[in-house]
Amino acid sequence: MDRMIYLTEKRIAYTEETTSLLDVMYPQNVHLFPDTYAKTNTGMVYPPHKLADKVIDPEIMERSRDNPIRTAFILAAGNAHFAGLNPKDKEPNCLSYDYKPLPMTLTQVYAGRIAAAFGATDLVVTDASACASSLKVMMDVQTYIRNYAFDRVIVLGVEDAVSNTVLNFFGQSGASLTLEKEKQGEIRSAFDPVNGGFYVGQGAVFAMFETERSIRYSGNTPCAELISAYSASEHSTNAIGQREDGQGFKRAIQGVVYGGNVDLNKIRLVKTHGTGTKSNDLAERTALTATLKEFQATSFKQRIGHTMGASGLLETILLLDNVKNGLVPAIPNRTDEDSIFLSKPVPAERGGLILSLAAGMGNIYSAAIFKDLQC
Amino acid sequence: MDYLKLFIEVAQVSRPTYRDKIKLTDLNTPLTATELDSLDCLMIGMYLCEIYGIDEEVSKTMQPSTPQGYFDFCNEHKTREPSSAEEALSWIV
Numbered sequence: 046m047d048r049m050i051y052l053t054e055k056r057i058a059y060t061e062e063t064t065s066l067l068d069v070m071y072p073q074n075v076h077l078f079p080d081t082y083a084k085t086n087t088g089m090v091y092p093p094h095k096l097a098d099k100v101i102d103p104e105i106m107e108r109s110r111d112n113p114i115r116t117a118f119i120l121a122a123g124n125a126h127f128a129g130l131n132p133k134d135k136e137p138n139c140l141s142y143d144y145k146p147l148p149m150t151l152t153q154v155y156a157g158r159i160a161a162a163f164g165a166t167d168l169v170v171t172d173a174s175a176c177a178s179s180l181k182v183m184m185d186v187q188t189y190i191r192n193y194a195f196d197r198v199i200v201l202g203v204e205d206a207v208s209n210t211v212l213n214f215f216g217q218s219g220a221s222l223t224l225e226k227e228k229q230g231e232i233r234s235a236f237d238p239v240n241g242g243f244y245v246g247q248g249a250v251f252a253m254f255e256t257e258r259s260i261r262y263s264g265n266t267p268c269a270e271l272i273s274a275y276s277a278s279e280h281s282t283n284a285i286g287q288r289e290d291g292q293g294f295k296r297a298i299q300g301v302v303y304g305g306n307v308d309l310n311k312i313r314l315v316k317t318h319g320t321g322t323k324s325n326d327l328a329e330r331t332a333l334t335a336t337l338k339e340f341q342a343t344s345f346k347q348r349i350g351h352t353m354g355a356s357g358l359l360e361t362i363l364l365l366d367n368v369k370n371g372l373v374p375a376i377p378n379r380t381d382e383d384s385i386f387l388s389k390p391v392p393a394e395r396g397g398l399i400l401s402l403a404a405g406m407g408n409i410y411s412a413a414i415f416k417d418l419q420c
Numbered sequence: 421m422d423y424l425k426l427f428i429e430v431a432q433v434s435r436p437t438y439r440d441k442i443k444l445t446d447l448n449t450p451l452t453a454t455e456l457d458s459l460d461c462l463m464i465g466m467y468l469c470e471i472y473g474i475d476e477e478v479s480k481t482m483q484p485s486t487p488q489g490y491f492d493f494c495n496e497h498k499t500r501e502p503s504s505a506e507e508a509l510s511w512i513v
Contacts, residue, residue, distance in 0.1 A: 106439070
């Protein structure tokens with residue numbers, strides 16, 4: 046029998062507030078924490094670390110160090126912008142910053158520092174699976190615990206999403222909503238015939254996964270069980286596109302269901318990737334309706350922005366919190382009545398299974414199934 | 421200027437995920453005898469050079485072995501000087 050994996054500690058950081066950025070190449074609204082950009086022009090501090098600080102609880106860190114359990118640490122760094130530079134001489138605005146001490150910009154070096162502070166020194170790894178990163182590493186959590194006898198895995202998901210580099214790329218490619226598009230009447234939503242799209246957002250997620258053995262030491266209370274996780278790719282010649290038949294999503298769903306030996310009929314709630322782009326709407330909807338029978342799906346990116354590498358696990362924890370509070374939120378700005386891709390909030394059923402999906406550029410699709418433990 | 425206070429506070433900024441500040445009573449304590457690791461020391465140096473307005477290329481030549489060594493270097497190369505530890509911190513936090 047597989048070892049049980051429990052989600053015990055969780056912290057998320059996101060904001061529903063939006064800020065208009067006018068001094069970027071493609072002016073657009075974003076979800077950001079202005080304080081993370083303070084002093085960026087000195088090159089001494091920069092958003093990814095400041096964002097991470099919002100979910101790193103020194104009290105958990107201290108308790109964690111006292112626990113002798115074999116622990117792995119994973120930094121889900123998304124597209125790994127820690128090591129990238131935003132050249133401030135070219136585009137002088139608040140999103141431009143230099144990194145003075147080079148070692149501190151390297152994702153694995155940063156991971157090593159944080160892991161050591163948690164006492165998680167048995168394994169330190171980083172992941173760069175683009176926007177699927179924090180959900181993709183659920184497969185790693187499962188592998189480390191079930192195949193390599195780790196008793197605890199700490200996951201930190203954070204990415205510097207609101208930066209000139211990302212905004213220019215998404216603005217130019219038409220992935221995020223620009224102010225120009227909004228003037229033309231486009232509104233954030235997903236799985237909707239009229240509205241669609243997202244703003245870029247800053248976000249971070251911290252999660253601790255423990256076995257029963259680890260919980261005996263920590264005394265933590267599990268709030269969810271990680272039943273299964275799986276990631277897949279699809280046959281495609283376009284590494285920044287998605288197949289409209291949803292092959293990648295389908296493979297991820299089939300893999301996670303098979304791996305967890307889960308009855309498809311018991312999956313009633315889905316956290317979609319839900320970017321609201323035409324290609325993702327089509328791919329994800331096709332995959333879900335082809336594989337699941339009776340379900341309700343929601344999306345968070347229209348509320349909190351696309352937090353990139355942090356989004357998969359961050360949004361999963363947000364949904365777990367919503368379920369705990371008794372309500373599954375609707376997908377914002379839907380224009381038609383929809384009881385599947387929810388146009389209205391619905392009462393949440395406690396104790397059920399949640400299927401969580403994420404996708405990333407480079408043809409990666411990730412799925413994880415969590416069981417709400419009604420804590 | 422309370423250099424001891426300034427050093428302890430800058431150390432805290434450099435390792436923000438630690439709840440407790442480092443325990444240091446003497447600026448002449450060897451860095452190897454403190455709780456700081458080499459990257460902490462690098463960050464502290466960068467922050468202090470920022471505070472004292474020291475050119476980035478010059479800052480790379482700093483090789484302190486004690487907390488006092490940081491301030492000796494900063495006083496030698498400074499282009500500005502804070503009036504207090506509080507003011508110094510306001511420039512980097």
